[in-house]
Amino acid sequence: MLSPAHIQSKARITAIGSYVPERILSNADLERMVDTSDEWIVQRTGIRERRIAPPDVFTSDLCVKAVQNMVEQFQVSIADVDMILVATTTPDFPFPSVACLVQERLGIPSAGALDISAACAGFVYALNLANGLITSGLHRKVLVIGGETLSKVTDYSDRTTCILFGDGAGAALVEKDEHQPSFLHSVSGSDGRAGIHLYRTGISDRLNGVCLSGEGNIVQNGREVFKLAVSTLNREIPKLMQEAGMSLDELDWFVPHSANIRIIQAVCERIGFPMEKTLFSAEYYGNTSSATIPLALHLGLREGKLKKGNTVLLHGFGGGFVHSASLITWTV
Structure with missing residues (x-):
C-alpha cells in the first residue's frame, strides 16, 4: 500500500484572498495601556501593529470578506464549492460552525461545512485536508479559510500576551487538477x-x-x-x-x-x-x-x-x- 507521501496529488491552489479590520492597535497605543515599549515589542516579536475587529464584528464576518476579496481579485466562482473548511480558534459560536455561517452568507448552495481546531497550525491542516479530499475523489472544489478575532479573547492587562495578537482572515480555493497539482x-x-x-x-x-x-x-x-x-x-x-x-x-x-x-x-x-x-x-x-x-x-x-x-x-x-x-x- 502506498504511503500518503507517495500518493500523487490531484489538487491545485487556484486563488487566494485576505481581509483585516480597519482599526489599528499600534505599539504606541499599547504603551499607554500596559508597561511596555515599542522598542521592546519590536525587538522581541517583530510586531509594530495589529488589527482589531469592532465589538459587533466576528470571525465569520472576516472570513466572508476574505473570500469576497479572493473572488474579486481572481474572478473565480465559488457557487460550485462542495466543501468549506474554516480553521479557527475563535468561532462565533460553539455551533453552528463558522463554516456553516460562511456557507449561508456567501449563498453557496450545496457544500459540506467543517471547522478545524488546530490553533496556529489550522490553515495548513485545512490545506492538507483539502488536498486529501480532492485527491481521494470525495470532493472537487474546496474553500479553505483561516480566520480569527483573537482580540476578543485577549487580556489587555496582561503585557505578555496583549502585545502579540490581532484579528484577520485569509482564504484559498483548492480545485481538482491532475495535471498541475500544488x-x-x-x-x-x-x-x-x-x-x-x-x-x-x-x-x-x-x-x-x-x-x-x-x-x-x-x-x-x-x-x-x-x-x-x-x-x-x-x-x-x-x-x-x-x-x-x-x-x-x-x-x-x-x-x-x-x-x-x-x-x-x-x-x-x-x-x-x-x-x-x-x-x-x-x-x-x-x-x-x-x-x-x-x-x-x-x-x-x-x-x-x-x-x-x-x-x-x-x-x-x-x-x-x-x-x-x-x-x-x-x-x-
Missing part, C-alpha cells in the same frame, strides 16, 4: 503533553490534572512555546525535505506561522536557511493564529515576491501542541 509533500504531528503551555479555558478548567487560569482568555508560557516551536521545526523541516527528495537550497520561500520574529530567526539559523527568503505577516497584522500564513502568502503575492512555479514550504505550529507542514508549488 501539493508535493506534507507532514503533521502533535504533542498533547505540551498543551499546558498555551491554552484558553472553556467548559473545563483543568488540563492534565492542573487547574487552569485565564477565564476564557489566552494564556501562554512564552518561553516554553518558543522552545517547543524551535525544536519542532528544527527537527521536522529537514525530515520533510529529505522525504520529499529535495534540499533546502531548492526552496524559494519559507512561510512559517508568524508567531514572532525571534522564533523564525532561531529556526532559520538552526536549519541554515536565509531569513530574507521567509514571508512574515505579523509586523503590521500581529499574530493572527490560523490566519498568519494565508495573510503572509497574500502579502507576498501583492508585493511581487511570490511567483508561479516557486517552491514554498508552509509550516504552522501552535496550541495543542500541534504542527503541520505542506511543501507546495505555487500555482496562483
